[in-house]
Amino acid sequence: MNKKRGIMKKRIRFLLLMLILAGCFPVVCEAQSGLRIASIFDRYGKQKGVAMVELSTEMLETYGMELYKSITIKDSNRALQEIRQCLEADKKGAKKIKEVVEGGQLISGYYQLPVRKEDINRFILFKLSKKGSTTLVYIEGELESDDLITLLFMKKDL
Protein backbone atom coordinates (compact mmCIF):
# COMPACT_ATOMS: atom_id res chain seq x y z
CA MET A 1 0.00 0.00 0.00
CA ASN A 2 2.79 2.40 0.96
CA LYS A 3 4.57 1.64 -2.28
CA LYS A 4 1.44 2.58 -4.20
CA ARG A 5 1.15 5.87 -2.33
CA GLY A 6 4.79 6.69 -3.02
CA ILE A 7 4.29 6.11 -6.72
CA MET A 8 1.11 8.22 -6.71
CA LYS A 9 2.99 11.12 -5.11
CA LYS A 10 5.70 10.92 -7.75
CA ARG A 11 3.11 10.96 -10.49
CA ILE A 12 1.29 13.95 -9.04
CA ARG A 13 4.56 15.84 -8.74
CA PHE A 14 5.38 15.03 -12.34
CA LEU A 15 1.99 16.20 -13.54
CA LEU A 16 2.31 19.47 -11.60
CA LEU A 17 5.68 20.11 -13.14
CA MET A 18 4.31 19.52 -16.62
CA LEU A 19 1.37 21.81 -15.87
CA ILE A 20 3.65 24.64 -14.76
CA LEU A 21 5.77 24.23 -17.85
CA ALA A 22 2.65 24.15 -19.95
CA GLY A 23 1.55 27.39 -18.36
CA CYS A 24 4.85 29.07 -19.12
CA PHE A 25 4.93 27.86 -22.67
CA PRO A 26 2.34 30.22 -24.14
CA VAL A 27 3.91 33.21 -22.33
CA VAL A 28 7.26 32.36 -23.84
CA CYS A 29 5.65 32.06 -27.24
CA GLU A 30 4.00 35.46 -26.97
CA ALA A 31 7.11 37.59 -26.74
CA GLN A 32 8.44 36.11 -29.90
CA SER A 33 8.43 38.73 -32.56
CA GLY A 34 12.15 38.63 -32.04
CA LEU A 35 12.49 42.22 -31.02
CA ARG A 36 12.93 43.81 -27.63
CA ILE A 37 10.56 46.66 -28.49
CA ALA A 38 7.77 44.08 -28.60
CA SER A 39 7.93 44.12 -24.82
CA ILE A 40 7.25 47.88 -24.82
CA PHE A 41 4.03 47.36 -26.75
CA ASP A 42 3.05 44.49 -24.47
CA ARG A 43 3.85 46.22 -21.25
CA TYR A 44 2.68 49.78 -21.82
CA GLY A 45 -0.07 49.23 -24.39
CA LYS A 46 -2.90 49.02 -21.85
CA GLN A 47 -1.84 51.82 -19.54
CA LYS A 48 -3.40 55.19 -18.93
CA GLY A 49 -2.13 58.01 -21.05
CA VAL A 50 -1.08 55.55 -23.74
CA ALA A 51 -2.43 55.12 -27.24
CA MET A 52 -1.48 52.00 -29.16
CA VAL A 53 -2.38 51.36 -32.80
CA GLU A 54 -2.15 48.16 -34.73
CA LEU A 55 -3.02 48.00 -38.41
CA SER A 56 -2.56 45.16 -40.83
CA THR A 57 -5.17 45.38 -43.58
CA GLU A 58 -5.74 46.79 -47.03
CA MET A 59 -5.64 50.25 -45.47
CA LEU A 60 -1.90 49.90 -45.61
CA GLU A 61 -1.63 48.44 -49.07
CA THR A 62 -1.33 51.77 -50.82
CA TYR A 63 1.72 52.53 -48.74
CA GLY A 64 3.38 49.19 -49.39
CA MET A 65 3.08 48.27 -45.73
CA GLU A 66 1.84 45.04 -44.21
CA LEU A 67 2.00 45.89 -40.53
CA TYR A 68 1.92 49.20 -38.72
CA LYS A 69 2.26 49.32 -34.97
CA SER A 70 2.65 52.45 -32.96
CA ILE A 71 2.61 53.39 -29.30
CA THR A 72 2.48 56.89 -27.91
CA ILE A 73 3.18 57.37 -24.23
CA LYS A 74 2.27 60.77 -22.82
CA ASP A 75 4.44 61.02 -19.71
CA SER A 76 7.22 58.80 -20.76
CA ASN A 77 9.88 59.38 -18.13
CA ARG A 78 9.64 55.87 -16.77
CA ALA A 79 9.37 54.21 -20.13
CA LEU A 80 12.14 56.18 -21.81
CA GLN A 81 15.03 54.33 -20.27
CA GLU A 82 13.50 50.99 -21.17
CA ILE A 83 12.72 52.09 -24.72
CA ARG A 84 16.24 53.36 -25.24
CA GLN A 85 17.65 50.06 -23.97
CA CYS A 86 15.42 48.07 -26.31
CA LEU A 87 16.48 50.21 -29.24
CA GLU A 88 20.13 49.66 -28.31
CA ALA A 89 19.55 45.95 -28.50
CA ASP A 90 17.33 45.87 -31.56
CA LYS A 91 19.48 48.14 -33.69
CA LYS A 92 22.33 45.66 -33.70
CA GLY A 93 22.84 44.48 -37.23
CA ALA A 94 20.53 47.17 -38.65
CA LYS A 95 20.92 48.08 -42.28
CA LYS A 96 20.48 51.78 -41.78
CA ILE A 97 20.59 53.87 -38.63
CA LYS A 98 19.96 57.56 -38.21
CA GLU A 99 19.87 58.93 -34.71
CA VAL A 100 19.63 62.35 -33.16
CA VAL A 101 21.25 62.70 -29.78
CA GLU A 102 20.80 65.67 -27.52
CA GLY A 103 22.54 66.14 -24.21
CA GLY A 104 23.93 62.66 -24.50
CA GLN A 105 20.47 61.10 -24.82
CA LEU A 106 18.69 59.67 -27.83
CA ILE A 107 15.76 61.84 -28.83
CA SER A 108 14.89 60.48 -32.23
CA GLY A 109 15.85 57.51 -34.32
CA TYR A 110 15.29 55.87 -37.66
CA TYR A 111 16.25 52.23 -38.07
CA GLN A 112 15.99 49.84 -40.94
CA LEU A 113 16.33 46.29 -39.59
CA PRO A 114 17.54 43.22 -41.47
CA VAL A 115 14.97 41.53 -43.64
CA ARG A 116 13.10 38.85 -41.76
CA LYS A 117 11.50 36.93 -44.61
CA GLU A 118 10.75 37.28 -48.31
CA ASP A 119 11.81 40.88 -48.91
CA ILE A 120 9.72 42.17 -46.03
CA ASN A 121 11.55 45.22 -44.75
CA ARG A 122 11.30 46.26 -41.14
CA PHE A 123 11.63 49.73 -39.69
CA ILE A 124 11.59 51.27 -36.25
CA LEU A 125 10.92 54.96 -35.76
CA PHE A 126 11.36 56.68 -32.45
CA LYS A 127 10.73 60.25 -31.34
CA LEU A 128 10.77 62.02 -28.02
CA SER A 129 8.73 65.20 -28.32
CA LYS A 130 9.51 68.49 -26.62
CA LYS A 131 6.40 67.98 -24.49
CA GLY A 132 7.84 64.77 -23.06
CA SER A 133 5.73 62.26 -24.94
CA THR A 134 7.37 59.38 -26.74
CA THR A 135 6.23 57.76 -29.94
CA LEU A 136 7.52 54.40 -31.10
CA VAL A 137 6.54 53.07 -34.52
CA TYR A 138 7.20 49.66 -36.03
CA ILE A 139 6.56 49.01 -39.71
CA GLU A 140 6.80 45.86 -41.82
CA GLY A 141 6.31 45.92 -45.55
CA GLU A 142 7.71 45.65 -49.02
CA LEU A 143 8.34 49.38 -49.16
CA GLU A 144 11.94 50.45 -49.42
CA SER A 145 13.72 52.89 -47.19
CA ASP A 146 13.39 55.68 -49.71
CA ASP A 147 9.66 55.09 -49.96
CA LEU A 148 9.29 55.41 -46.20
CA ILE A 149 11.36 58.54 -46.08
CA THR A 150 9.24 60.04 -48.83
CA LEU A 151 6.16 59.25 -46.80
CA LEU A 152 7.64 60.83 -43.71
CA PHE A 153 8.55 63.84 -45.71
CA MET A 154 5.12 64.09 -47.20
CA LYS A 155 3.54 63.81 -43.78
CA LYS A 156 0.75 66.15 -44.52
CA ASP A 157 -0.61 64.21 -47.44
CA LEU A 158 -1.28 60.88 -45.79
Place this chain on the structure above:
Amino acid sequence: MNLEQFKINVLPLREKLLNYSRKMTEETSDAEDIVQEAFLKLWRIREKLDEYRSIDALATEIVKNLCLDRWRSPAHASSIELDEIKAQAGWDNPERALVEQDQVRLIGKIMETLPPLQQTIIRMKDIEGYESKEIAEITGCDIQAVRMNLSRARKKVREVFLQLTNERKENRNGNRRFA
Protein backbone atom coordinates in the same frame (compact mmCIF):
# COMPACT_ATOMS: atom_id res chain seq x y z
CA MET B 1 -11.59 -3.92 -5.39
CA ASN B 2 -9.39 -5.01 -2.54
CA LEU B 3 -9.85 -7.93 -0.18
CA GLU B 4 -11.90 -6.00 2.36
CA GLN B 5 -14.35 -4.73 -0.25
CA PHE B 6 -14.49 -8.20 -1.77
CA LYS B 7 -15.41 -9.69 1.58
CA ILE B 8 -18.13 -7.12 2.06
CA ASN B 9 -19.62 -7.35 -1.41
CA VAL B 10 -19.19 -10.96 -2.38
CA LEU B 11 -18.94 -13.24 0.62
CA PRO B 12 -22.45 -12.63 1.93
CA LEU B 13 -23.68 -14.53 -1.11
CA ARG B 14 -22.12 -17.73 0.14
CA GLU B 15 -25.15 -19.34 1.81
CA LYS B 16 -27.37 -18.62 -1.12
CA LEU B 17 -24.88 -19.96 -3.64
CA LEU B 18 -24.26 -23.06 -1.53
CA ASN B 19 -27.96 -23.85 -1.46
CA TYR B 20 -28.21 -23.33 -5.17
CA SER B 21 -25.30 -25.58 -6.04
CA ARG B 22 -26.46 -28.29 -3.62
CA LYS B 23 -29.64 -28.54 -5.60
CA MET B 24 -27.71 -28.94 -8.82
CA THR B 25 -25.05 -31.41 -7.74
CA GLU B 26 -25.36 -34.82 -6.18
CA GLU B 27 -22.65 -34.61 -3.58
CA THR B 28 -22.45 -31.94 -0.91
CA SER B 29 -18.69 -31.91 -1.13
CA ASP B 30 -19.00 -31.06 -4.80
CA ALA B 31 -21.33 -28.21 -3.94
CA GLU B 32 -18.82 -26.82 -1.47
CA ASP B 33 -16.00 -27.11 -4.03
CA ILE B 34 -18.08 -25.38 -6.66
CA VAL B 35 -18.80 -22.44 -4.44
CA GLN B 36 -15.12 -22.10 -3.58
CA GLU B 37 -14.23 -22.22 -7.24
CA ALA B 38 -16.86 -19.60 -7.99
CA PHE B 39 -15.41 -17.23 -5.39
CA LEU B 40 -11.91 -17.72 -6.72
CA LYS B 41 -13.17 -16.91 -10.20
CA LEU B 42 -14.85 -13.77 -8.91
CA TRP B 43 -11.63 -12.84 -7.17
CA ARG B 44 -9.78 -13.13 -10.44
CA ILE B 45 -12.04 -10.56 -12.08
CA ARG B 46 -12.35 -8.35 -9.01
CA GLU B 47 -11.17 -5.26 -10.89
CA LYS B 48 -14.14 -5.52 -13.24
CA LEU B 49 -16.82 -6.35 -10.69
CA ASP B 50 -17.92 -2.73 -10.46
CA GLU B 51 -19.06 -2.89 -14.06
CA TYR B 52 -21.69 -5.52 -13.34
CA ARG B 53 -25.12 -4.41 -12.35
CA SER B 54 -25.64 -7.36 -10.06
CA ILE B 55 -22.80 -9.35 -8.57
CA ASP B 56 -25.44 -11.69 -7.19
CA ALA B 57 -26.62 -12.56 -10.67
CA LEU B 58 -23.08 -12.92 -11.94
CA ALA B 59 -22.13 -15.27 -9.10
CA THR B 60 -25.22 -17.38 -9.65
CA GLU B 61 -24.40 -17.62 -13.33
CA ILE B 62 -20.87 -18.76 -12.55
CA VAL B 63 -22.08 -21.42 -10.12
CA LYS B 64 -24.65 -22.64 -12.63
CA ASN B 65 -21.99 -23.06 -15.31
CA LEU B 66 -19.67 -24.89 -12.98
CA CYS B 67 -22.42 -27.30 -12.04
CA LEU B 68 -23.21 -27.92 -15.68
CA ASP B 69 -19.54 -28.61 -16.34
CA ARG B 70 -19.61 -31.23 -13.62
CA TRP B 71 -22.56 -32.92 -15.22
CA ARG B 72 -20.86 -33.12 -18.55
CA SER B 73 -17.71 -34.79 -17.24
CA PRO B 74 -18.73 -36.41 -13.97
CA ALA B 75 -16.05 -38.83 -12.90
CA HIS B 76 -12.63 -37.52 -13.50
CA ALA B 77 -11.56 -39.60 -16.47
CA SER B 78 -8.02 -39.77 -15.32
CA SER B 79 -7.02 -42.77 -17.33
CA ILE B 80 -7.91 -41.10 -20.62
CA GLU B 81 -6.03 -38.01 -19.65
CA LEU B 82 -3.01 -39.97 -18.55
CA ASP B 83 -2.78 -41.38 -22.05
CA GLU B 84 -2.95 -37.88 -23.40
CA ILE B 85 -0.16 -36.78 -21.12
CA LYS B 86 1.97 -39.67 -22.16
CA ALA B 87 1.49 -38.88 -25.81
CA GLN B 88 2.29 -35.24 -25.35
CA ALA B 89 5.31 -35.82 -23.15
CA GLY B 90 7.17 -37.77 -25.74
CA TRP B 91 6.46 -41.17 -24.41
CA ASP B 92 6.72 -42.69 -27.82
CA ASN B 93 10.44 -42.76 -27.62
CA PRO B 94 11.23 -44.72 -24.47
CA GLU B 95 14.83 -45.18 -25.38
CA ARG B 96 15.54 -41.53 -24.92
CA ALA B 97 15.90 -40.58 -21.30
CA LEU B 98 13.52 -37.89 -20.21
CA VAL B 99 15.49 -34.70 -20.04
CA GLU B 100 14.77 -32.45 -17.12
CA GLN B 101 12.93 -30.06 -19.46
CA ASP B 102 10.57 -32.83 -20.42
CA GLN B 103 9.99 -33.69 -16.82
CA VAL B 104 9.10 -30.11 -16.00
CA ARG B 105 6.70 -30.06 -18.92
CA LEU B 106 5.19 -33.28 -17.65
CA ILE B 107 4.45 -31.63 -14.35
CA GLY B 108 2.69 -28.85 -16.24
CA LYS B 109 0.52 -31.35 -18.07
CA ILE B 110 -0.34 -33.15 -14.87
CA MET B 111 -1.36 -29.86 -13.29
CA GLU B 112 -3.80 -29.30 -16.12
CA THR B 113 -5.54 -32.57 -15.38
CA LEU B 114 -6.25 -31.66 -11.79
CA PRO B 115 -9.83 -30.82 -10.83
CA PRO B 116 -10.37 -27.12 -11.43
CA LEU B 117 -10.62 -26.12 -7.78
CA GLN B 118 -7.41 -27.90 -6.84
CA GLN B 119 -5.69 -26.47 -9.86
CA THR B 120 -6.70 -22.96 -8.92
CA ILE B 121 -5.70 -23.33 -5.29
CA ILE B 122 -2.30 -24.82 -6.03
CA ARG B 123 -1.63 -22.06 -8.59
CA MET B 124 -2.61 -19.39 -6.13
CA LYS B 125 -0.45 -20.82 -3.39
CA ASP B 126 2.64 -22.10 -5.18
CA ILE B 127 2.80 -19.71 -8.11
CA GLU B 128 0.99 -16.54 -7.23
CA GLY B 129 2.17 -16.52 -3.64
CA TYR B 130 -1.10 -16.16 -1.74
CA GLU B 131 -1.03 -17.38 1.86
CA SER B 132 -3.53 -20.05 2.90
CA LYS B 133 -5.17 -17.52 5.18
CA GLU B 134 -5.84 -15.19 2.24
CA ILE B 135 -7.34 -17.96 0.15
CA ALA B 136 -9.57 -18.90 3.07
CA GLU B 137 -10.75 -15.32 3.36
CA ILE B 138 -11.51 -15.04 -0.33
CA THR B 139 -13.51 -18.27 -0.48
CA GLY B 140 -15.14 -17.76 2.87
CA CYS B 141 -14.27 -21.25 4.01
CA ASP B 142 -12.01 -22.16 6.87
CA ILE B 143 -8.28 -22.50 6.57
CA GLN B 144 -8.26 -26.23 7.20
CA ALA B 145 -10.37 -26.78 4.09
CA VAL B 146 -7.86 -24.83 2.04
CA ARG B 147 -4.98 -26.84 3.47
CA MET B 148 -6.77 -30.06 2.68
CA ASN B 149 -7.37 -29.11 -0.92
CA LEU B 150 -3.78 -28.02 -1.24
CA SER B 151 -2.56 -31.27 0.22
CA ARG B 152 -4.73 -33.32 -2.10
CA ALA B 153 -3.58 -31.41 -5.14
CA ARG B 154 0.10 -31.67 -4.32
CA LYS B 155 -0.08 -35.34 -3.45
CA LYS B 156 -1.92 -36.05 -6.64
CA VAL B 157 0.74 -34.37 -8.73
CA ARG B 158 3.42 -36.32 -6.95
CA GLU B 159 1.54 -39.58 -7.31
CA VAL B 160 0.87 -39.23 -11.01
CA PHE B 161 4.38 -38.05 -11.74
CA LEU B 162 6.00 -40.96 -9.93
CA GLN B 163 3.61 -43.36 -11.52
CA LEU B 164 4.38 -42.16 -15.00
CA THR B 165 8.14 -41.97 -14.56
CA ASN B 166 8.33 -45.39 -12.95
CA GLU B 167 6.19 -46.87 -15.64
CA ARG B 168 8.58 -45.48 -18.13
CA LYS B 169 11.58 -46.92 -16.37
CA GLU B 170 9.94 -50.30 -16.30
CA ASN B 171 9.16 -50.11 -19.97
CA ARG B 172 12.70 -49.20 -20.77
CA ASN B 173 14.09 -51.98 -18.71
CA GLY B 174 11.55 -54.31 -20.19
CA ASN B 175 12.57 -53.34 -23.71
CA ARG B 176 16.18 -53.74 -22.94
CA ARG B 177 15.69 -57.27 -21.85
CA PHE B 178 14.35 -58.20 -25.22
CA ALA B 179 16.99 -56.28 -27.11
Place this chain on the structure above:
Amino acid sequence: MRERKIEMEIDDLLNKYFEGETSCKEEQWIRDYFSKEEVPAHLLCYKPMFAYFKNEISIEQNKKKIISGRKKFIYTLSSIAACAVIAVGISTFMHSSNDSCTGNYVMINGKCYTDEATIKAYAKASFQEVATSKDEVFAELFND
Protein backbone atom coordinates in the same frame (compact mmCIF):
# COMPACT_ATOMS: atom_id res chain seq x y z
CA MET C 1 26.96 -33.04 9.99
CA ARG C 2 25.47 -29.86 8.73
CA GLU C 3 24.43 -31.57 5.56
CA ARG C 4 22.60 -34.21 7.48
CA LYS C 5 20.85 -31.55 9.46
CA ILE C 6 19.67 -29.78 6.34
CA GLU C 7 18.63 -33.13 4.92
CA MET C 8 16.46 -33.82 7.90
CA GLU C 9 15.11 -30.31 7.70
CA ILE C 10 14.17 -30.73 4.07
CA ASP C 11 12.47 -34.03 4.76
CA ASP C 12 10.36 -32.44 7.46
CA LEU C 13 9.60 -29.49 5.32
CA LEU C 14 8.54 -31.68 2.44
CA ASN C 15 6.18 -33.61 4.66
CA LYS C 16 4.71 -30.36 5.85
CA TYR C 17 4.42 -29.26 2.23
CA PHE C 18 2.42 -32.26 1.16
CA GLU C 19 0.10 -31.75 4.07
CA GLY C 20 -0.54 -28.25 2.76
CA GLU C 21 0.80 -26.61 5.88
CA THR C 22 3.83 -24.70 4.68
CA SER C 23 3.97 -20.93 4.52
CA CYS C 24 4.95 -19.08 1.38
CA LYS C 25 8.37 -18.35 2.81
CA GLU C 26 8.97 -22.03 3.50
CA GLU C 27 7.85 -22.90 -0.01
CA GLN C 28 10.30 -20.35 -1.40
CA TRP C 29 13.01 -22.05 0.63
CA ILE C 30 12.05 -25.44 -0.80
CA ARG C 31 12.12 -24.10 -4.36
CA ASP C 32 15.54 -22.58 -3.82
CA TYR C 33 16.78 -25.81 -2.31
CA PHE C 34 15.69 -27.86 -5.30
CA SER C 35 17.13 -25.50 -7.84
CA LYS C 36 20.62 -26.35 -6.67
CA GLU C 37 22.50 -29.07 -8.51
CA GLU C 38 23.22 -31.22 -5.50
CA VAL C 39 20.12 -32.92 -4.22
CA PRO C 40 20.14 -36.24 -2.37
CA ALA C 41 19.20 -39.16 -4.58
CA HIS C 42 15.95 -39.99 -2.84
CA LEU C 43 14.71 -36.45 -3.42
CA LEU C 44 15.64 -36.15 -7.08
CA CYS C 45 12.12 -36.96 -8.19
CA TYR C 46 10.87 -33.71 -6.63
CA LYS C 47 13.15 -31.51 -8.66
CA PRO C 48 10.90 -31.16 -11.71
CA MET C 49 7.88 -30.19 -9.63
CA PHE C 50 9.54 -27.27 -7.91
CA ALA C 51 11.37 -26.31 -11.07
CA TYR C 52 7.96 -26.06 -12.74
CA PHE C 53 6.71 -23.73 -10.02
CA LYS C 54 9.81 -21.60 -10.27
CA ASN C 55 9.32 -21.21 -14.02
CA GLU C 56 5.69 -20.31 -13.67
CA ILE C 57 6.52 -17.73 -11.03
CA SER C 58 8.94 -15.90 -13.29
CA ILE C 59 6.40 -16.01 -16.11
CA GLU C 60 3.84 -14.42 -13.81
CA GLN C 61 6.27 -11.73 -12.74
CA ASN C 62 7.18 -10.92 -16.33
CA LYS C 63 3.50 -10.63 -17.16
CA LYS C 64 3.06 -8.17 -14.31
CA LYS C 65 6.09 -6.15 -15.43
CA ILE C 66 4.71 -5.88 -18.94
CA ILE C 67 1.31 -4.81 -17.70
CA SER C 68 2.74 -2.19 -15.36
CA GLY C 69 5.10 -1.01 -18.09
CA ARG C 70 2.18 -0.62 -20.43
CA LYS C 71 0.18 1.23 -17.80
CA LYS C 72 3.06 3.62 -17.18
CA PHE C 73 3.39 4.25 -20.90
CA ILE C 74 -0.29 5.00 -21.35
CA TYR C 75 -0.27 7.20 -18.27
CA THR C 76 2.72 9.21 -19.50
CA LEU C 77 1.18 9.55 -22.94
CA SER C 78 -2.14 10.75 -21.60
CA SER C 79 -0.54 13.18 -19.17
CA ILE C 80 1.48 14.70 -22.01
CA ALA C 81 -1.68 14.95 -24.08
CA ALA C 82 -3.54 16.49 -21.15
CA CYS C 83 -0.78 19.04 -20.65
CA ALA C 84 -0.81 19.92 -24.32
CA VAL C 85 -4.55 20.52 -24.16
CA ILE C 86 -4.10 22.65 -21.04
CA ALA C 87 -1.28 24.60 -22.67
CA VAL C 88 -3.45 25.39 -25.66
CA GLY C 89 -6.27 26.34 -23.33
CA ILE C 90 -4.09 28.64 -21.25
CA SER C 91 -2.53 30.25 -24.26
CA THR C 92 -5.93 30.84 -25.84
CA PHE C 93 -7.17 32.31 -22.59
CA MET C 94 -4.12 34.48 -22.14
CA HIS C 95 -4.21 35.47 -25.73
CA SER C 96 -7.78 36.53 -25.57
CA SER C 97 -7.34 38.43 -22.33
CA ASN C 98 -4.19 40.19 -23.56
CA ASP C 99 -5.51 41.08 -26.96
CA SER C 100 -9.05 41.88 -26.10
CA CYS C 101 -8.39 43.87 -29.18
CA THR C 102 -7.63 41.88 -32.28
CA GLY C 103 -7.06 42.73 -35.87
CA ASN C 104 -6.94 46.47 -36.48
CA TYR C 105 -7.48 48.56 -33.41
CA VAL C 106 -6.52 51.51 -31.30
CA MET C 107 -6.10 50.99 -27.60
CA ILE C 108 -6.55 54.21 -25.66
CA ASN C 109 -6.10 54.10 -21.89
CA GLY C 110 -6.65 50.39 -22.03
CA LYS C 111 -9.87 50.55 -23.99
CA CYS C 112 -10.33 49.05 -27.42
CA TYR C 113 -11.58 50.97 -30.43
CA THR C 114 -12.08 49.23 -33.74
CA ASP C 115 -13.88 51.73 -35.92
CA GLU C 116 -11.96 52.65 -39.00
CA ALA C 117 -12.14 56.42 -38.59
CA THR C 118 -10.62 56.39 -35.11
CA ILE C 119 -7.92 53.96 -36.10
CA LYS C 120 -6.96 56.03 -39.13
CA ALA C 121 -6.86 59.21 -37.09
CA TYR C 122 -4.57 57.82 -34.46
CA ALA C 123 -2.35 56.08 -37.00
CA LYS C 124 -1.88 59.32 -38.87
CA ALA C 125 -1.20 61.16 -35.65
CA SER C 126 1.48 58.75 -34.50
CA PHE C 127 3.09 58.75 -37.93
CA GLN C 128 3.18 62.51 -37.91
CA GLU C 129 4.74 62.47 -34.48
CA VAL C 130 7.75 60.56 -35.74
CA ALA C 131 7.81 62.60 -38.88
CA THR C 132 7.80 66.11 -37.45
CA SER C 133 10.89 68.17 -37.47
CA LYS C 134 13.05 65.47 -38.82
CA ASP C 135 14.36 67.90 -41.37
CA GLU C 136 17.88 67.49 -40.16
CA VAL C 137 17.62 63.73 -40.42
CA PHE C 138 16.15 63.88 -43.87
CA ALA C 139 18.78 66.26 -44.99
CA GLU C 140 21.38 63.74 -43.93
CA LEU C 141 19.55 60.91 -45.62
CA PHE C 142 19.25 62.80 -48.84
CA ASN C 143 22.96 63.31 -48.76
CA ASP C 144 23.65 59.55 -48.75
